[in-house]
Structure formats: C-alpha cells, structure tokens
Amino acid sequence: xxxxxxxxxxxxxxxxxxxxxxxxxxxxxxxxxxxxxxxxxxxxxxxxxxxxxxxxxxxxxxxxxxxxxxxxxxxxxxxxxxxxxxxxxxxxxxxxxxxxxxxxxxxxxxxxxxxxxxxxxxxxxxxxxxxxxxxxxxxxxxxxxxxxxxxxxxxxxxxxxxxxxxxxxxxxxxxxxxxxxxxxxxxxxxxxxxxxxxxxxxxxxxxxxxxxxxxxxxxxxxxxxxxxxxxxxxxxxxxxxxxxxxxxxxxxxxxxxxxxxxxxxxxxxxxxxxx
Amino acid sequence: xxxxxxxxxxxxxxxxxxxxxxxxxxxxxxxxxxxxxxxxxxxxxxxxxxxxxxxxxxxxxxxxxxxxxxxxxxxxxxxxxxxxxxxxxxxxxxxxxxxxxxxxxxxxxxxxxxxxxxxxxxxxxxxxxxxxxxxxxxxxxxxxxxxxxxxxxxxxxxxxxxxxxxxxxxxxxxxxxxxxxxxxxxxxxxxxxxxxxxxxxxxxxxxxxxxxxxxxxxxxxxxxxxxxxxxxxxxxxxxxxxxxxxxxxxxxxxxxxxxxxxxxxxxxxxxxxxxxxxxxxxxxxxxxxxxxxxxxxxxxxxxxxx
Numbered sequence: 001x002x003x004x005x006x007x008x009x010x011x012x013x014x015x016x017x018x019x020x021x022x023x024x025x026x027x028x029x030x031x032x033x034x035x036x037x038x039x040x041x042x043x044x045x046x047x048x049x050x051x052x053x054x055x056x057x058x059x060x061x062x063x064x065x066x067x068x069x070x071x072x073x074x075x076x077x078x079x080x081x082x083x084x085x086x087x088x089x090x091x092x093x094x095x096x097x098x099x100x101x102x103x104x105x106x107x108x109x110x111x112x113x114x115x116x117x118x119x120x121x122x123x124x125x126x127x128x129x130x131x132x133x134x135x136x137x138x139x140x141x142x143x144x145x146x147x148x149x150x151x152x153x154x155x156x157x158x159x160x161x162x163x164x165x166x167x168x169x170x171x172x173x174x175x176x177x178x179x180x181x182x183x184x185x186x187x188x189x190x191x192x193x194x195x196x197x198x199x200x201x202x203x204x205x206x207x208x209x210x211x212x213x214x215x216x217x218x219x220x221x222x223x224x225x226x227x228x229x230x231x232x233x234x235x236x237x238x239x240x241x242x243x244x245x246x247x248x249x250x251x252x253x254x255x256x257x258x259x260x261x262x263x264x265x266x267x268x269x270x271x272x273x274x275x
Numbered sequence: 276x277x278x279x280x281x282x283x284x285x286x287x288x289x290x291x292x293x294x295x296x297x298x299x300x301x302x303x304x305x306x307x308x309x310x311x312x313x314x315x316x317x318x319x320x321x322x323x324x325x326x327x328x329x330x331x332x333x334x335x336x337x338x339x340x341x342x343x344x345x346x347x348x349x350x351x352x353x354x355x356x357x358x359x360x361x362x363x364x365x366x367x368x369x370x371x372x373x374x375x376x377x378x379x380x381x382x383x384x385x386x387x388x389x390x391x392x393x394x395x396x397x398x399x400x401x402x403x404x405x406x407x408x409x410x411x412x413x414x415x416x417x418x419x420x421x422x423x424x425x426x427x428x429x430x431x432x433x434x435x436x437x438x439x440x441x442x443x444x445x446x447x448x449x450x451x452x453x454x455x456x457x458x459x460x461x462x463x464x465x466x467x468x469x470x471x472x473x474x475x476x477x478x479x480x481x482x483x484x485x486x487x488x489x490x491x492x493x494x495x496x497x498x499x500x501x502x503x504x505x506x507x508x509x510x511x512x513x514x515x516x517x518x519x520x521x522x523x524x525x526x527x528x529x530x531x532x533x534x535x536x537x538x539x540x541x542x543x544x545x546x547x548x549x550x551x552x553x554x555x556x557x558x559x560x561x562x563x564x565x566x567x568x569x570x571x572x573x574x575x576x577x578x579x580x581x
Binding site: 004008009012013015016017019020023024026027029030033041042044045046085086087089090092093094097099101103105106107108109110111112114115116117118119120121122123124125126127129130142143145146149153178182203206207209210213214225228229232239242243246249250253254257264265 | 290291293294295297298300301302304305307308309310311312313315316319324329332376379380382383384385386387390392393394396397399400401402403404405407408409410411412414417419422426453456457510513514516517520521535536538539542543548551552555556558559562563566569570577
C-alpha cells in the first residue's frame with residue numbers, strides 16, 4: 001500500500017475526527033447531561049460541557065434503580081451460564097460429527113436469529129402465563145438465552161472446525177469417550193472462542209428490552225433496560241437523572257469493551273450478529 | 276454381510292445415538308423458546324383471545340376472522356407503508372454511509388484504526404440507551420438538535436420532531452440509520468480487506484482512476500458481501516422494536532407504527548392477542564422471503580464440513 005503524503009494524512013485525520021465526533025456525539029451528550037444539575041439541564045443555550053460537574057443525578061439514579069441493576073446482573077449471568085452449557089457441546093457435535101440433521105439444525109438456529117422477536121414475545125407471553133413463568137428470573141433467562149445461543153453455536157462451531165481432527169482422534173485411540181474428549185481436549189483448546197460467545201451472550205441479555213417488557217409485568221424483577229424505559233416515560237421526567245441511569249445501564253458493556261477488547265473484536269469480525 | 280461388519284454397523288449406530296446427546300440441550304431450548312412459540316403464534320392467529328382466555332385458558336377458533344379484521348383495518352395500509360419507508364430509508368443510508376466509512380478507513384491514515392474501533396462503541400451499548408439519547412437530543416424545547424439548528428439560523432422556531440406525524444417517522448429513521456452504520460461498516464470493511472491489493476495495482480498500471488477501480492474492481496469483488504449486508508440489514512430493520520418504542524411509541528397518531536410495534540400494541544395494549552399474532556405472522560412471512568435469500572447466499576459456508 002502506498003504511503004500517504006503529510007498533507008493528505010492531515011486532511012484524512014481531520015475528516016476522521018469529524019466523523020468520530022458525529023458518531024459518538026449521542027454518547028457524549030448522554031454523559032454530559034448526566035453530570036448536569038437540575039437547572040443546567042434546561043439551560044438555553046445548553047452547555048457543551050457540564051459547568052459544575054455533579055454526581056447528584058448518579059446518586060438519585062442509583063438509589064432508584066440499584067435493584068434493577070442487580071436484576072440485570074442476575075439475568076445476564078444466568079443467561080451466560082445457560083448459553084455456554086447448551087451451545088458448547090452442540091457446536092462441537094455440529095463441527096466434528098456427521099448427522100443427517102446438521103443442516104436442519106443450523107438453518108433453524110439462523111431462523112431463530114432472523115425471525116422478529118416480537119412474534120416470539122407475543123406467543124411466549126401466553127405460554128408463560130399458562131405455565132407460571134411470567135415475572136420470574138428463570139423465565140427471562142430461558143428466553144434471553146435464545147438471543148445468544150444461535151450466535152454462540154455458530155461462532156463456536158466455526159472455531160472448532162479449525163481444530164485439527166488428529167487431536168480428538170488421538171484421544172479416542174487412547175480410549176477416551178466422546179464426552180471425555182470434549183471436556184479434556186476441545187473445551188480447553190476453545191477457551192477464547194467460549195469467552196467470546198459468553199461475552200456476547202451477556203451483552204445480548206443485558207441489552208434485552210422486549211422480552212423484559214413482555215415477561216415482567218409487575219415491579220420487582222425488572223432489569224435496568226426496562227427500568228430506564230419506565231423512568232423515561234414517567235411524567236416527572238428529569239433528563240439528567242434519566243441520562244445517569246442510561247450511563248449506569250451502559251457500564252457493564254463499557255467495562256467488557258475495555259477489559260475484553262480482543263474477544264469483542266473476534267466476535268465482531270465473525271459477522272452476522274446483533275439482533 | 277459378515278458378522279463383524281454387522282457388529283460394526285450396530286456399534287456405529289449406537290455411537291451416533293450417543294453423539295446426538297451433545298445436541299439435545301440445544302434442540303430442547305430451540306424447540307421450547309423458538310419452534311413451539313412460532314407455531315403457537317400461527318395457531319393464535321386463528322383464535323379469539325379475550326381477557327377471559329387468560330383466566331380459563333381457552334380461546335375459541337374463529338378461522339380467518341383475525342386476518343379479515345387486520346386487513347380491513349385502515350391501519351394495515353398505513354403500517355405497511357411506514358414499515359416500507361422505515362426499512363428502505365434506513366437501509367439505503369446505513370449502507371451508503373457504512374460503505375463510505377469502510378472505504379475511508381481503508382486509507383490507513385494516522386489513528387485510523389483507533390477511530391474505526393471507537394466508532395463501534397455505540398453498537399455494543401443497549402439499544403435502549405442509544406434510543407433514549409436520541410429522544411433527549413430531539414426534544415422539542417431542550418434538545419440539542421433544535422438548539423443547533425436555531426443557532427445556525429436554519430430554522431426560526433424549534434421543530435417538534437417527535438410529536439409531528441410526518442416528522443416523527445423521519446426522526447426515527449435518522450436514529451435507526453445512526454444505529455446501523457457501524458454494523459454495515461464492519462462487514463463491508465471486512466469485505467474490502469479481502470480484496471487483494473494486486474487487483475488495484477494492475478488496474479492503476481492500466482491507467483484506471485479511483486472511480487473506475489471502484490466500479491470495476493471493488494463493487495464486483497464485494498458482490499457477495501453486499502448481498503449479505505443488505506439482506507441482514509433488511510432482516511434486522513424488520514425486527515426493530517426498541518428504537519420506535521422509546522422514541523415515539525408508534526405515535527403520534529400511529530405515524531411511526533411499523534408492523535412489529537403494531538403487532539405488540541394490538542396484543543398488549545388492546546389485548547387482542549389473536550390480531551397481534553396475525554400481524555406478527557404477516558411480518559414473519561415478509562421476513563422469511565429475505566431470510567431465504569440470505570440463507571441461500573451463505574449456504575456454501577453452512578454445509579462445508581471442515
């Protein structure tokens with residue numbers, strides 16, 4: 001690739017900065033609002049930087065929403081565990097064994113990612129109402145897992161296909177069962193792919209709004225996404241507090257992005273994600 | 276067949292059955308929370324749900340009445356048109372801007388890689404957060420968008436973005452474009468990086484300029500990626516719910532109601548679960564058309580075993 005001249009490099013850098021400002025502005029504006037006082041938030045013209053940054057909104061938001069934050073943690077962690085337990089063996093089987101149903105299973109998983117969630121939510125509400133799973137963590141964990149399982153199976157299968165067959169076959173010759181081979185060889189080798197799958201299962205569950213809106217019909221177990229929505233639609237709408245809640249709701253995603261960048265990048269390049 | 280061969284075939288069958296156990300958890304989960312609910316929703320489309328249905332658990336079958344109702348509802352035409360406008364408007368701009376950004380970041384200037392990564396951040400945040408940010412930015416009296424436009428003297432009065440019927444649809448499209456740009460950029464950037472540099476070098480030796488190489492090398496080489504990006508874009512835009520729910524709730528006067536939000540409000544606001552299911556099934560049918568094209572496009576990578 002040809003090297004850019006200094007002038008060109010400068011122009012591109014400037015353009016890149018402008019693009020970045022536009023793309024990140026909503027996020028920036030959310031953070032700015034969360035640090036403003038009740039008066040500053042409605043000042044005209046609005047200050048582009050909080051004149052006297054304050055944590056008041058965070059304290060109020062946290063007092064009002066901390067139990068929703070905990071709910072989100074419970075639901076998302078449960079979803080991660082469930083997703084990894086279900087998706088990893090399936091991915092191994094789909095990658096290394098031949099079944100007549102392989103293609104059918106994969107197409108079904110793709111469709112599960114494709115079919116609009118609102119259709120499933122409509123039906124799940126009625127089903128859960130009949131079997132008593134409305135307003136339960138278990139119910140929400142089971143349905144939230146359906147957001148991450150297709151992605152996890154597909155990304156893990158792609159990774160496991162790259163494991164040389166000699167590895168599990170050597171174990172089999174030594175007399176190890178399929179299950180033992182899976183646990184002792186495949187799982188440790190696939191560690192980074194499993195972390196990527198877990199991470200996205202977490203992000204999907206943490207970001208879920210539609211299932212929570214449908215399944216949690218009374219206060220008590222609502223996750224923070226639902227809490228943010230209810231807070232925003234309430235009449236005493238105080239935008240600095242709403243935005244502080246939005247920032248709090250983004251903390252886990254932000255943390256994972258900085259701490260586990262490598263795995264996020266791996267997931268993103270795997271392509272077809274985000275439902 | 277010799278006896279040993281029969282034994283081997285038998286043990287192979289046993290192994291296969293044992294190996295299916297690896298798939299069992301995923302099969303149970305997918306049947307429980309996807310396949311069964313899907314068929315249940317199709318069935319609900321033929322049933323009459325009332326509040327009583329939730330008490331005694333029965334809903335009488337009424338044939339095609341739900342479909343007759345929704346198709347004779349004037350909201351059907353409006354919602355389909357909104358869905359079309361929302362989808363096409365979102366996709367065209369998400370794709371065009373995503374492609375431009377992908378081409379731009381391929382230039383590899385100082386900090387380009389860092390910037391490309393930072394632009395992805397909003398994509399990974401909960402959609403609810405981005406939607407809430409947009410609601411605040413487009414606020415009538417205190418929103419930054421109106422303040423900016425007033426300062427630039429582009430408008431003389433604050434624009435009531437989210438509370439005027441024809442503007443509300445435009446506003447949710449703008450928000451959805453912004454949300455979809457990183458996704459388009461990542462996939463297209465990946466596609467661009469897989470085009471060998473030699474193609475471009477050969478073209479420039481032949482005297483092709485940048486525009487010519489774009490149309491004669493980049494676009495043809497990206498054909499498959501473009502098809503996949505567009506199909507996924509369509510599929511994901513038809514799924515959109517959160518953004519509209521937060522920004523407008525489908526209003527004002529149903530001006531931002533799309534099939535997904537209409538289905539939901541029929542069920543959960545009007546408590547007509549049968550009609551909500553029917554609208555959902557119409558949406559499913561539309562989605563399946565694009566799903567078929569998408570799955571066909573990636574078919575090769577599905578069946579490739581190792």
